[in-house]
Amino acid sequence: MSPATERVLLVDSYDSFTFNLAALCRRAVPDCSIHIIKNDQLTFADLLSYTDYFSAIIVGPGPGSPDIPEDIGAANHLWRVDNTHLVPIFGVCLGLQSLATQYGGIIKRLPVVKHGQVSVVEHTGGDIFKGVGVVKAVRYHSLHADLTGNEDLEELAWTFDNDENTRIVMALKHSKRPFWAVQYHPESVLTEGGGIEVMFNFWCLARSWNAARNRSLLPWDGKASTVFGSPWPNLLLPSISKYCTDSRTVLTTTLHLPDLNAVTICELFNVTNDKSPFVMLESAAAPGRYTIIGCLHTTSPHITYSVGNDFLHLQQGESCARIPLGSRDVWSWVSAFMNQRKASGGLSNLPFWGGLVGYMSYEIGVESLSIPITAAGERPRHPDMNLVFVERSIILDSNDGTVYLQSILEGDHKWLADTTELLRSAAQRHSTPSTNGTHSSVDARATFSLPDGETYKSRVSICQEHLYAGESYELCLTAPTRITLRDLPWAASETQSPSWERYKLLRKLNPAPHAGYLRLHPTTLVASSPERFLSFSRPPGATFQLRPIKGTVRKGPDITRAVAEKELRGSPKEVAGNLMIVDLIRHDLHAVVGQDVDVKQFCTVEEYSTVWQLVSVIEGKVGDTVDAPDSHRANGALGWELLRRSLPPGSMTGAPKKRSVEILRTLEDSERNVYSGAFGYWCVSGAGDWSVTIRSCFKYDGRYSCKHTTEAPPPDDRAEEWVIGAGGAITALSDPEKEWEEMLIKLRSVLRVFGYPASREN
Structure with a gap:
């Protein structure tokens, strides 16, 4: 069988590492064509009718147990096909457990859960381990297969747990059929020796088995294409015109004004008037560098969308249009919107020339996972996508004090000239407003509603039971804190914004590289996030980068870098938590960009203003195979x-x-809303930068919004309710008491903005 004719079917059990496995397969057999289906996409009878189109099948990993039919789907029956439908199969994790149970094995819980843990794996040196040396394998499982007395399966690899007292099967083969499987994850970034080597050996065995039986593939036809679609990577973006009808030129003025800071400039541009929308993305601490201030005008396009709707709202000045989405989703509508507003001619060193600025809620991501969104209850809902199109902007470079004025409006030279004069005058007066909050938050009467500690700790234990049962490897459990402020002394003023004062205090108490002040009615977001989520550089040749943070140690007199390294890189819990997210992110990148994904930095301790953090960096680039x-x-x-x-x-x-x-x-009593989503920008140049919405607070205020998008405002305009979300990554190694303490620590920096007494935080 020619390698060029290889077609592979990968059965996905709703895992978050599936595309990593596809990429490993492609590395082992570069010319193979990989088709991916969900395990419940076809009935077993239907699936069986297509096996002759494929050289081999991979039964991938996933949550749950093979003893639960909904977890494994049609894949569970592939091991029992009759001889006329036999095809070589390679199982991974859940795939191995499925093979084992079909031939008499039983599923048991591990004595010690292994999620993101590396184990040394011993093996026979034959079959899929032929020529393979030492194997250090990443394990993501809490269940394992027990083969006692089974004669149809042969053990190929194993490891020892529980202080070497418990032997755990790590690889199997069927004695008569072309079936092989591994319990560990060969596709993980930290697996050594048992990854591509084992996958390549499987393909050699599969080819030999096919050749010995003169097995040939059915020619690919329209019937198969309809069922299985295009091979991976098969990115099919919405059909939009390749011609831009509104090609703009970026106008730029460069000033050297080192005495001006972000607060000064914002207060020159209507930030203190709560009636007006306002956006700023600030690098308030290293390693951030650029701050983006949007200079909005009365007709700046404002897009809002709520999950479950088949329409969005587009507001421009007093006009607010309800726009049906029709056959499109909101993402493709926004993509088409931006395609009509490309620009060129901006300075290459600047990250942003103009474009969309705003946030995405947690729930809009949930909607993308095809999980039903429940009703939000009586509380008014924040929009799940809330974006404004910025045509005039100011960029501050904190490295050298340079200020850049930009406009993508045609002939906007007068605004550039007027703004230049305004900023120079402000710098000459040396009358920089205070960068701290000028009004104490305790001027208002505050009521605090924190999560209940005992409830949170009990839910940590419930999370761990899900982990022990194989349902997940890690669960980020969160809970909201609500602050109600009454009798705000300056709430009715157009020259003093309570939320802006709160932001100034937050940036002082918790300076962060990804801070932001977004007032996009009905939502106001005050953010001091330490974590960049996703950035993508300008095309062509764009690089896509994600920088997950898992592991934080607060700075203190005794917390040196060496101490932080020991507490973070030396912690199996912290490294395992970071590894799981790294592998998940690699999967997300492989899904879009194809093969070219690389971990540039793994679990490096980085220094920030107030903390040490464990940071990894994953990058992807668009390959020639991406159909776009x-x-x-x-x-x-x-x-x-x-x-x-x-x-x-x-x-x-x-x-x-x-x-x-x-x-x-x-386990969570309410929607997360804005918290744990993302905020940032999509530039008219094609670049973008989005941060995780943490260490932040937000409020709902429908008084100044489009009348079609909000509910009636509260009767008391001197009252505000703010929400702070916080939580932590729960693993099998978590201690409920310590998880609760960690959540309180994360709350503290934001709670202090509202005058919460430190003595009450425990």
Whole structure:
């Protein structure tokens, strides 16, 4: 059988590492064609009728147990086909457990859960381990197969747990049929020796078995194509015109004004008037560099969307249009919107020339996972997509004090000239407003509603039971804190914004590289996030980068880098948590960009203003195999598609993502809303940068919004309710008491903005 004719069917059990496995397969057999289906996409009878189209099948990993039919689907029956339908099969994790149970094995719980743990695997040196040396394998499982007394399966590899007292099967083969499987994850970034080597050996064995039986593939036809679609990578972006009808030129003025800071400039541009929308994305601490201030005008396009709707709202000035989406979803509508607003001619060193700025909620990511969204209850809902199109902007470079004025409006030279004069005058006066909050938050009467500690700790234990049962590897459990402020002394003023004062205090107490002040009615977001989620550079040749943070140590007199390294890199819990998210992110990137994904940095301790953090960096680039026209690459639609597919952030859900989100929705009492989504920008140049919405607070205020998008405002305009979300990644190694303490620590920096007494935080 010629390698060029190889076609592979990968059966996905709703895992978050599936595309990593596809990429490993492609590396082992570069010319193979890989088709991916869900395990419940076809009945077994239907699936059986297509096996002769494929050289081999991979039964991939996934949450749950092979003893539960809904977890494994049609894949469970592939091991029992009659001889006329035999095809070589390779199982991974759940796939191995499925093979074992079909031939008399039983599923048991591990004595010690292994999620993101590396084990040394011993093996026979034959079959799929032929020529393989030492294997250090990543394990993601809490269940294992026990083969006592089974004569049809042969053990190929094993490891020892529980202080070497318990032998755990790590690889199997069937004695008569072309079936092989491994319990560990060969596709993980940290697996050594048992990854591509084992996959290549499987293909050699599969080819030999097919050749010995003169097995040939059915020619690919329209029937198969209809069922299985295009091979991976098969990115099919919405059909949009490759011609831009509104090609703009970026006008730029450069000023050297080192005495001006972000607060000064914002207060020159209507930030203190709560009636007006306002957006700023600030690098308030290293390693951030650029701050983006949007200079909105009365007709700046404002897009809002709520999950479950078949329409969005587009507001421009007093006009607010309800726009049906028709056959499109909101993501493709926004992509087409941006395709009509490309621009060129901006300075290459600047990250942003103009474009969309705003946030995505956690729930819009849940919707993308095809998980039903429940009603939000009596509380008014924040829009799930809330974006404004910025045509005038100011960029501050914190490295050298340079200020850049930009406009993508045609002939907008007068605004540039007027703004230049305004900023120079402000710098000459040396009258920089205070960068701290000028009004104490305790001027208002505050009521605090924190999560109940005992309830949270009990839910940590419930999370762990799900982990022990094989339902997830990690669960990011969160809970909201609500603050009600009454009798605000300056609430009615158009020259003093309570939320802006709160932001100034937050940036002082918790300076962060990904801070932001977004007032996009009805939502106001005050953010001090340490975590970049996704950035994508300008095409052509765009690089897509994600920087997950898992592992944080607060700075202190005794917390040196050496101490932080020991507490973070030296912690199996922290490294395992980071590894799980790294592998999940690799999967998300492989889904969009194809083969070219690389971990540039793994579990490096980085220093920030107030903390040490364990950070990894994963990058992807678009390969030639990605089916996307030049217009999609030019306007950054691939980055937008990656954002859609990557939400909610894996660091805020756990893995596998879909099952983890489903579990968390049973344990959390309300929607997360803005918290643990993402905020940032999509530039008219095709670049984008989005941060995880953590260490943040937000409020709902419908008084100044489009009348079609909000409910009636509260009767008391001197009252506000703010929400702070916080939580932590629960693993099998978590201690409920310590998880509760960690959540309180995360709350503290934001709670202090509202005058919460430190003595009450425990």
